[in-house]
Amino acid sequence: MKILSKEQVYEGDKLTAERQNIASTDLMERAGTQIFNWLHVRMQGAQVPIHVFCGIGNNGGDGLVIARHLVTHGYHVKTYIVNYSDKRSKDFLINYDRIKQRTKDWPVLLDEESEIPTIASEDIIVDAVFGIGLNRPAANWVKTLFQHFRKSKAFTLAVDIPSGLYTDKVPEDEHGVVWAGHTLSFQSPKLVFFLPDTAKYTTQWEVLDIGIDVQYLYQINTQANLIGKHEVLTWYKPREKFSHKGSFGHALIIGGSYGKIGAVNLASHSTLSCGAGLVTTYVPKCGYLPLQTAVPEVMVLTDDSEHYISNIEFNITPTVIGLGMGMGTHETSLKAFESFLNSNKTPLVIDADGINLLSKNNDLLDLLPKQTILTPHPKELERLIGSWNDDFDKLKKVSVLSKKHDIIIVIKGANTITVYHENYYVNSTGNPGLATAGTGDVLIGVITGLRAQGYDALIAAIFGVYLHGKSADLQVENYAYQSMLARHIIDGLGLAYLDLFKQPEEPEQEAQEQQQ
Incomplete structure (x- = not known):
């Protein structure tokens, strides 16, 4: 709308x-x-x-x-x-x-x-x-x-x-x-x-x-648009009968550190659940067993370091890379991140500590591929663009950054707004149940999974935010706001997809059901 x-x-x-x-x-x-x-x-x-x-x-x-x-x-x-x-x-x-x-x-x-x-x-x-x-x-x-x-x-x-x-x-x-x-x-x-x-x-x-x-x-x-089912349904890509896992891309998830392997676990799992054909996760050695155990569908590559990312090297050719979740801001990780960006040409989705590392050295923004997607929460955004006077000032500063580097910025919040250059895409789904640890890791996985399947960057960001919020709206009926966990959002992604094709109930029928 x-x-x-x-x-x-x-x-x-x-x-x-x-x-x-x-x-x-x-x-x-x-x-x-x-x-x-x-x-x-x-x-x-x-x-x-x-x-x-x-x-x-x-x-x-x-x-x-x-x-x-x-x-x-x-x-x-x-x-x-x-x-x-x-x-x-x-x-x-x-x-x-x-x-x-x-x-x-x-x-x-x-x-x-x-x-x-x-x-x-x-x-x-x-x-x-x-x-x-x-x-x-x-x-x-x-x-x-x-x-x-x-x-x-x-x-x-x-x-x-x-x-x-x-x-x-x-x-x-x-x-x-x-x-x-x-x-x-x-x-x-x-x-x-x-x-x-x-x-x-x-x-x-x-x-x-x-x-x-x-x-x-x-x-x-x-300049601004409200995104609901009517808008995202036109973007949905149905699957052909003879498609296979190679038809839906190979996503690489990079992140994790000692005590924060759960972040890449959630991101990897949601990337698969959103529809990526293959997912490989790159983690420090301490993440190998947890990932192989918790998400057996994911392939795992490990860094030389035991506890944090120290050198990002891999021998695969991913369709898209999602990185930053749980990675930490260790000086060695910053150097590995800088080295990676200098040589990388693959589309990126960056969250959490990946954004914090960019904030430590703003020159790194110049190394991002065009239409890289950033998904900051408010504090991460503040580290990236500085403080703002009010929400209109915030949107203006984000627009300036987006246009300067040709990147897409997802401002997470109660009404998540995706900004690309001077345009705003306001999400209509989601609820307070998302205010819990790990839901941001799930979001980057959803967006990365859509990018892997061939969705354009801007559509992947907007559609991903919608599906993520819609899953929460459907799952809250089972868990309530207080008991919602990030893993429940992953479990609800299939329901969110199915809801795209659900016909609205007739008003009279809906009223009768509410009375009953």
């Missing part, structure tokens, strides 16, 4: 009005009606007080449409105009007149002198104060109103985006942002829903189709 920027949203609205020969107020009516329908289906006429807070721009106009339909359908509605400016949008004024024609209870005008409305915890708040065009912090009295929303503990539904939240930067003051329980985003999610600094402002989000021109949505190129 494409994640539109605010400029692209405005352009889409304009083109839709032109191509469908409708007024902008008609598009506003369509958007507000969709949110009303969402509420109406869930409330079924329940007489819970609904407080609709409208700004004086187009987001406020959406709120007035919602409030008018709620009033028309007999709901207990209180509508407020948050009068933060003397300017009003044309479409706001049109809908302000329309709601006054439908009810004797005209919207209450709120300004900094007004008494804050009473809101009970069992009430509902509809936040339609600021939209995506916000470019400056809210006034102090508006911040006080937003804090009142939060203190009330009432369910808060945000229209398009929580008010006070920007689409392209982190708010200066969290008290100036509405903390929504649910956000209904028009046509496209917002990038800020997925970033650690800003995701907290909406517990859940959902996209509503408001009929933006289909041709525009198809043709527009976006």
Whole structure:
């Protein structure tokens, strides 16, 4: 799914009005009606007080449409105009007149002198104060109103985006942002829903189709994309009847050190489970017996050193090399790593200590083959690019590094984002069960396994992150977040593949199963 920027949203609205020969107020009516329908289906006429807070721009106009339909359908509605400016949008004024024609209870005008409305915890708040065009912090009295929303503990539904939240930067003051329980985003999610600094402002989000021109949505190129089943299914490569293990590549996994052989064990196992035809693992001598015992399907080569990697030499021709997990940062290992990079021409996937070794000598980045994949966790990323001011600054710095060296960087997190040059691919799968030792080792194995099978580097990274997270989503039903282990993710990879072809259940059937 494409994640539109605010400029692209405005352009889409304009083109839709032109191509469908409708007024902008008609598009506003369509958007507000969709949110009303969402509420109406869930409330079924329940007489819970609904407080609709409208700004004086187009987001406020959406709120007035919602409030008018709620009033028309007999709901207990209180509508407020948050009068933060003397300017009003044309479409706001049109809908302000329309709601006054439908009810004797005209919207209450709120300004900094007004008494804050009473809101009970069992009430509902509809936040339609600021939209995506916000470019400056809210006034102090508006911040006080937003804090009142939060203190009330009432369910808060945000229209398009929580008010006070920007689409392209982190708010200066969290008290100036509405903390929504649910956000209904028009046509496209917002990038800020997925970033650690800003995701907290909406517990859940959902996209509503408001009929933006289909041709525009198809043709527009976006900087960010949300990756789900629909996207990755088009990349899946089915297997031919007469294929054999040589058809799916030979992956080499390099890593491990005394006490950390488990990392390469997990990476090797997941590389095979993801579909690589052959896997050879290169480890210090202390890893030979553990690997031959734990993963008998893997071939093993050993270093001359007993406890750590000291000299990377092998007599095979791998399709792809995944390295770094559990390798440590011993000075001898650093020299071996440097020597290896100077002579290597094979595609690479680098994780953990491989990234830490790159951070010790940034000149080594120049030796990486084009489209090498790096999979850092936050601390490893910080060692690589330095500290950042906020998530947007982080993405910018990662993009600069990616473009400079033509590499792919997987920023691991709750919503893992794969960065290639200036493009962001936001993953939609995964859960807190992945917050356990070894899951990163499994991820590099999955990506390496896909590269071995002939997937392009960028697709392997994005697809691998998706499968890894999907396995966790399926396995959490068996193990819960707390008891999930890295090995369970490996065991669930087959389920993740099968899920690609699983048809969604009919809504009625799904509802019946939930009731049972």
